[in-house]
Amino acid sequence: MSWFHRLWRIPTGRAALVVVAVIGIVAAVSLVWTPLDPARADAYTAWAPPGWPHLLGTDGTGRDIASLLMAGARSTVVVALGASIVAIVVGVALAALGALTSRPVREAVAVAVDVLIAFPVLLIAMMIAAVWGGSLWVVIWSVGIGYGVNIARVARGELRRIGRADFVLAARASGLTGGQILTRHLLPNTAPVFIVQLSWSMAAAVLAEAGLSFLGVGAPVTLPSWGLLLSELQGYVAIHPLSVVWPGLAITLTVLALNLLGDALREATDPRLTRTRSEARS
Amino acid sequence: MIRYALTRILLLALGLLVSSAIIFAALRVLPGDVAQMIAGADGTPEQIAAIRSDLGLDRSLLAQYAEWIGGLFTGDLGSSLVTGSPVADQIAQKARVTIPLGVFSLVIALAIAVPLGLLGAHRRDRPSGTALNVVTQLLAAVPVVWAGLMLVVVFAVGLDWLPAQGFPRAGWRDPGSALRALVLPALTIGVVEGALLMRFVRSATLAAAGEDFVRTAAAKGLTRNRALVRHGLPAVGLSIITVLGVQIAGIMVGAVVVEQVFTLPGIGRMLVADVGARDLTMVQSELFVLTAFVLVVGFIVDLIHHAVDPRLRERA
Numbered sequence: 001m002s003w004f005h006r007l008w009r010i011p012t013g014r015a016a017l018v019v020v021a022v023i024g025i026v027a028a029v030s031l032v033w034t035p036l037d038p039a040r041a042d043a044y045t046a047w048a049p050p051g052w053p054h055l056l057g058t059d060g061t062g063r064d065i066a067s068l069l070m071a072g073a074r075s076t077v078v079v080a081l082g083a084s085i086v087a088i089v090v091g092v093a094l095a096a097l098g099a100l101t102s103r104p105v106r107e108a109v110a111v112a113v114d115v116l117i118a119f120p121v122l123l124i125a126m127m128i129a130a131v132w133g134g135s136l137w138v139v140i141w142s143v144g145i146g147y148g149v150n151i152a153r154v155a156r157g158e159l160r161r162i163g164r165a166d167f168v169l170a171a172r173a174s175g176l177t178g179g180q181i182l183t184r185h186l187l188p189n190t191a192p193v194f195i196v197q198l199s200w201s202m203a204a205a206v207l208a209e210a211g212l213s214f215l216g217v218g219a220p221v222t223l224p225s226w227g228l229l230l231s232e233l234q235g236y237v238a239i240h241p242l243s244v245v246w247p248g249l250a251i252t253l254t255v256l257a258l259n260l261l262g263d264a265l266r267e268a269t270d271p272r273l274t275r276t277r278s279e280a281r282s
Numbered sequence: 283m284i285r286y287a288l289t290r291i292l293l294l295a296l297g298l299l300v301s302s303a304i305i306f307a308a309l310r311v312l313p314g315d316v317a318q319m320i321a322g323a324d325g326t327p328e329q330i331a332a333i334r335s336d337l338g339l340d341r342s343l344l345a346q347y348a349e350w351i352g353g354l355f356t357g358d359l360g361s362s363l364v365t366g367s368p369v370a371d372q373i374a375q376k377a378r379v380t381i382p383l384g385v386f387s388l389v390i391a392l393a394i395a396v397p398l399g400l401l402g403a404h405r406r407d408r409p410s411g412t413a414l415n416v417v418t419q420l421l422a423a424v425p426v427v428w429a430g431l432m433l434v435v436v437f438a439v440g441l442d443w444l445p446a447q448g449f450p451r452a453g454w455r456d457p458g459s460a461l462r463a464l465v466l467p468a469l470t471i472g473v474v475e476g477a478l479l480m481r482f483v484r485s486a487t488l489a490a491a492g493e494d495f496v497r498t499a500a501a502k503g504l505t506r507n508r509a510l511v512r513h514g515l516p517a518v519g520l521s522i523i524t525v526l527g528v529q530i531a532g533i534m535v536g537a538v539v540v541e542q543v544f545t546l547p548g549i550g551r552m553l554v555a556d557v558g559a560r561d562l563t564m565v566q567s568e569l570f571v572l573t574a575f576v577l578v579v580g581f582i583v584d585l586i587h588h589a590v591d592p593r594l595r596e597r598a
Binding site: 112115119121123128129130131203207210214216217230231237238247248251252253255256260 | 296297305308309419420423425426428432434435527531534538539542558560576577580
């Protein structure tokens with residue numbers, strides 16, 4: 001049974017996968033269609049309650065919140081994918097350096113990873129924002145670097161463990177170079193670890209987008225984003241508390257789905273974990 | 283233990299050095315000229331040159347770095363490019379809001395996480411345990427900003443029990459108002475961080491329940507629950523200490539966001555404002571102080587863990 005089938009058989013995994021897929025589809029659809037133009041302000045319909053045609057109501061400038069949320073999903077997808085790509089590149093590079101090179105390099109990388117892991121993502125983000133100003137890149141780079149270091153720490157042990165296996169020794173004996181062994185044998189065999197971590201980094205990226213856009217160093221004001229919508233609505237929370245609920249729900253649901261997906265992926269790809277779970281139940 | 287402490291001090295010093303170098307270098311790659319920025323669009327070349335030599339920008343990068351690091355040792359963190367006031371004074375003043383906020387948040391997080399985590403582990407096969415698990419999963423996914431806003435909606439707008447934002451002008455000379463101003467912010471951080479910590483306490487408790495030493499104690503005649511309390515709980519406590527450093531860093535990060543939500547005059551809000559104003563000497567020193575704080579907390583936590591964990595003591 002493939003790991004995908006095992007994932008599908010875990011109820012939370014299946015639900016999480018569906019939610020993540022729906023968000024991806026909504027983001028894609030919003031490129032060509034939203035119920036109303038998310039950028040169109042209309043003073044006459046400001047703060048409309050949920051109803052028709054404004055399913056979730058409007059904000060203080062009369063923009064349709066449902067359409068803004070659909071368009072904002074694009075920023076979420078971009079940030080999640082971008083941050084995970086950076087994280088995987090940083091993670092694989094550091095893990096490979098830390099597991100497969102000569103001893104002095106290995107130990108230097110280990111110390112560097114231990115130091116870097118203490119850096120909160122937010123501080124990395126503020127540093128980048130102070131230099132280049134706010135944009136979604138700040139989120140992508142800060143979460144990518146922050147979680148890349150995490151991935152490196154988790155993957156290093158795994159790479160070293162598999163690096164000692166007989167089939168890798170055989171590959172080395174038959175004349176493959178270090179790079180070839182890495183891409184043909186080590187990475188495919190450690191892929192589950194990376195996939196699980198990626199799901200969690202995406203969750204972190206979505207949360208970070210919300211926080212950083214709120215602080216004014218994430219999405220620029222012209223870009224529809226859930227975090228930005230949240231920060232624009234927060235000033236009116238005392239008068240229109242309901243409108244603030246929607247972007248928060250969208251973020252929470254996405255992060256929850258990605259977290260659960262990561263948990264389920266771990267369960268599906270790690271046979272040891274499935275066994276201990278059933279043992280624990282009996 | 284002493285050998286471990288020495289290695290750990292070395293690692294801390296290395297961490298401080300590396301992070302100061304990274305922060306310094308990153309803020310120097312800024313496109314554009316700081317002196318030009320201060321002088322404004324109509325600054326004459328003479329004015330710009332004067333500002334540059336005032337700030338020491340005409341010297342080599344290495345000399346500037348050395349001066350900054352030297353200043354760190356004497357408590358001189360430089361002066362704001364915008365207002366000219368010393369950074370160290372500003373940070374010390376803002377810390378009077380941020381540090382109580384952090385301590386308050388940590389207490390709330392622990393008060394939530396420890397009992398509920400133990401309960402969740404104890405009742406893991408019952409509906410109440412599952413419900414606790416669902417709630418923590420949900421809370422772990424909530425953005426801090428939103429958690430704060432929802433608390434404001436309920437406790438400040440709805441019930442009108444607590445202030446929605448701000449900090450009393452009199453500060454801690456008006457302790458009642460000051461404390462009230464910190465309740466919702468601390469609750470926001472405490473609940474979100476507490477949810478993360480609770481998941482950890484739960485899994486640490488489950489792990490401890492499966493440990494050989496608990497089974498042995500049970501085999502020697504203790505009841506299962508007494509074996510867990512006497513031998514399992516200390517192990518859980520040790521596990522909590524190991525993540526305390528990460529938790530405190532998380533609380534600090536939460537404080538940056540929460541101070542913005544509740545307009546509290548703390549270090550986080552100052553950092554956000556200075557990043558917005560591109561006040562680089564402020565940002566540089568603030569980032570370093572916060573990073574140093576995280577590293578030093580990690581160092582202290584590691585030392586405590588090493589000192590109290592008998593498993594590590596034997597090996598040393």
